[in-house]
Amino acid sequence: MKSLNTETSSLHSLDTWPSESASGSKNADVKNGVSNANSGEITSTSPLKNRPSNDDDEDDVNKTGKLDRLLVNQLELEDAYKIKTNRESAISSHSFPNEAASVTTEEDVRQTVVSKVFTNRSTGELSLPPDGGYGWVCCACLTVVFLSTWGASAGSGIFLAYYLNTEAFPGATKYDYALIAGFNVFGGQGFSPPAMILARMIGFRATMCLGVVILFTGFFLASFATKLWQLYLTQGFLFGLGIAFVFIPATTILPGWFLKKRSTAFGISYLGTGAGGVIYSISVQEMITKTGNQRWALRMLAIVCAATCTLATILLRQRVPSKPVGFKSWCVIKQQILLVFQWRVVKTYKINLVCVWTTFTLFGYNLMIFTLSPYGVSRGLSSKQSSLLTIVLNAAQCVGRPTIGVIGDRYGRVNTTVVLTSILAIFLFAFWIPSHTFVQLIMFSICMGLCIGVGNVMSVVLMADISGTEDFLPAWGYSNTFTSPFLLLSEVIAQALVSKQNQSNPYLYAQIFAGICFLVALVLVLLLRETIVKLRLEEIHRDTKALDGEACNLESNGIAYANYPQPGFSTFLKRMFHRMKV
Structure with a gap:
């Protein structure tokens, strides 16, 4: 990959051209709700083809078009959030290095997805990911988070089999244990949007720390549970809530470090779910076999999952730090909620x-x-x-x-x-x-x-x-x-x-x-x-x-x-x- 300054300069050289030209056929597809990044067979005509330009300009267009298609093809939650928030900051700052671009800042920001996502909110400058460096440490941390959240959940089927075959909780039925297992997935999925909103309000690290505490509390207290409702609350609800509050903020870090190698980085992190299922399944089964019950197995999960997620929380770092919006007013809170929840998408086929x-x-x-x-x-x-x-x-x-x-x-x-x-x-x-x-x-x-x-x-x-x-x-x-x-x-x-x-x-x-x-x-x-x-x-x-x-x-x-x-x-x-x- 060329140097960051070279890539940034190439993008700025496009900022004075019409918006549909810079992004080629991609903008038309996005307007229709369909990205053609996956299709090499379909291309749209672009006004750039009829525009006289030198070879350097054409190279810049091709380079930016490829980056734009690549980004849309690998769009992540953090990208989508920055598309919504960076535009307003960039418009108000008027601080692009390219003087010609600063005249029509609002038009420029609308030109490419790359410029929307990788515009630094504080400086107004484009800053593309390095595709490496400390990003690989963040990739390893996200793999650990996958391992100790969804991986631990995948291994919890061992507990369900144990509960069904023993009288660990007298009076409990198979439906009770099944519902407890369902709470893990429900919490991880259902509380993901609130976790995203909270991460924007108080910061990703504070949200992850809260999630680690909840995760540890859920497993640890479940080991002392003697009544069924206690198991519902701990191993069911709290564990699912902890998954969402640790997992979602962590996934927003990696997109800032990778663009061209993003698929590779996320592919590595996906290993964590399967590896966690293997590691925790074996560990839980062995612990249950040796102790004769599930209590020390739950305590082991509480300690190991909390320790690994804490380490990941400490090491994770945003490439371009974002300032939490806080709880300044209800309008600020409402704005963050509306970014994630909008009624109009519900009506889309x-x-x-x-x-x-x-x-x-x-x-x-x-x-x-x-x-x-x-x-x-x-x-x-x-x-x-x-x-x-x-x-x-x-x-x-x-x-x-x-x-x-x-x-x-x-x-x-x-x-x-x-x-x-x-x-x-x-x-x-x-x-x-x-x-x-x-x-x-x-x-x-x-x-x-x-x-x-x-x-x-x-x-x-x-x-x-x-x-x-x-x-x-x-x-x-x-x-x-x-x-x-x-x-x-x-x-x-x-x-x-x-x-x-x-x-x-x-x-x-x-x-x-x-x-x-x-x-x-x-x-x-x-x-x-x-x-x-x-x-x-x-x-x-x-x-x-x-x-x-x-x-x-x-x-x-x-x-x-x-x-x-x-x-x-x-x-x-x-x-x-x-x-x-x-």
């Missing part, structure tokens, strides 16, 4: 498709991952063998989650999601149901672990692709709020579907229900694909008319693009399965 798809995939994911170990016990496996199934599943996710992101960037996020959702539905019906031996279930755990993370990995990037840069933050907040209540009940429904009358396979109905979840998710993502393809083809047709001055049909595989947006069931199916990178 594409966003609702992604929300419902996320709900069904995560529902099926949690149902399967929490049911796998008890299912092994019902098939005659020992407690240790059953816990090994969860361990192997999480180990496979260490490879699967980063790989899903790489494949999505290469072949298209929606295309990858369609394929993996189809594979998961097939595995659940054709592989899980007939599997009953230890070897068969180990192979099933490996295969599922490689694919099952599609809901977690793709939910955010799909939302970014279809909502556009301006609406990503409220769309993300809406998605978490929409999804979390359903995840609370996933394992409760799984336990309700367990049939003791079916001696050979009491979990048959739960397995079928999990498969149905992914079948419904497949239909939803196909509908999403049809919508995106339709918008892309309409964009091609408009650009072609503007270029040629008249309507023309572009032939691809013998089918006229111009006819694709037309109504009708046959064209609907053609768009749904049209060969395109989306």
Whole structure:
């Protein structure tokens, strides 16, 4: 990568040109709520092509266009927040180094996504990420956070299996334990938007410290619980709340350090979830086996998770420090809330498709991952063998989650999601149901672990692709709020579907229900694909008319693009399965 000053100078050289020129076809796509960063097959015409310029200017345009597409392709929460907040600061500061740009600052800030995100609020200057340096320390810290939050949650299936097989809490039913497990996921998802808002109010480090305290309190007090309501409050509610308050602020740090290598950095951090599931599952099972109960296992989790997250909190550092807005007035608080929650995104068809798809995939994911170990016990496996199934599943996710992101960037996020959702539905019906031996279930755990993370990995990037840069933050907040209540009940429904009358396979109905979840998710993502393809083809047709001055049909595989947006069931199916990178 060239020096920071060179990159910044290249961006500033564009700041006096029209906004649609600097970002090429990207702005048109964002206005339509669809990013074409994934598609190398679709390009829009740009006024820059007809503008006389020297070679250096053209190189600057190409360089900035590539960075712009790359950023939109890898948009994160912190980027979306800065798009909303940096514009106002940059407009008021009028302190760009380029004097020509300072005349029309408001127009300049609107030109590229890169300038919106990486404009320093205090100086008004562009400052691109170094793609390395201390950023790798932050990457390691985020991996540790993944490991001790969602990784610990993934390993908590061992506790559920233990509770179901013992009388640890007299009078408790399987639904009680299932609801406690559901609170972990519900808290991590449902409290994510409030955690984001609080991090802006008091700072990311203060929010993470609060989360560490809550996380430790939840596990530690759960080890002394003697009544069921105490377990609900501690291992259920407090642990889920702690996940959100540690995890969300940590994820906002990495985007400031990486742009070109962002996929690599986040891919490394995703290893933490699978690795945490493996490490904590083995540790918890061994501790329960040696002590005969769950109490010291919970205390061990409290100490280790709090210690690792505390270390990550201390070492994490923002590249460009942002000042917390505080609680100055209700208007300031309301402004932060409105950045994350906006009613208009609720009425958007594409966003609702992604929300419902996320709900069904995560529902099926949690149902399967929490049911796998008890299912092994019902098939005659020992407690240790059953816990090994969860361990192997999480180990496979260490490879699967980063790989899903790489494949999505290469072949298209929606295309990858369609394929993996189809594979998961097939595995659940054709592989899980007939599997009953230890070897068969180990192979099933490996295969599922490689694919099952599609809901977690793709939910955010799909939302970014279809909502556009301006609406990503409220769309993300809406998605978490929409999804979390359903995840609370996933394992409760799984336990309700367990049939003791079916001696050979009491979990048959739960397995079928999990498969149905992914079948419904497949239909939803196909509908999403049809919508995106339709918008892309309409964009091609408009650009072609503007270029040629008249309507023309572009032939691809013998089918006229111009006819694709037309109504009708046959064209609907053609768009749904049209060969395109989306």
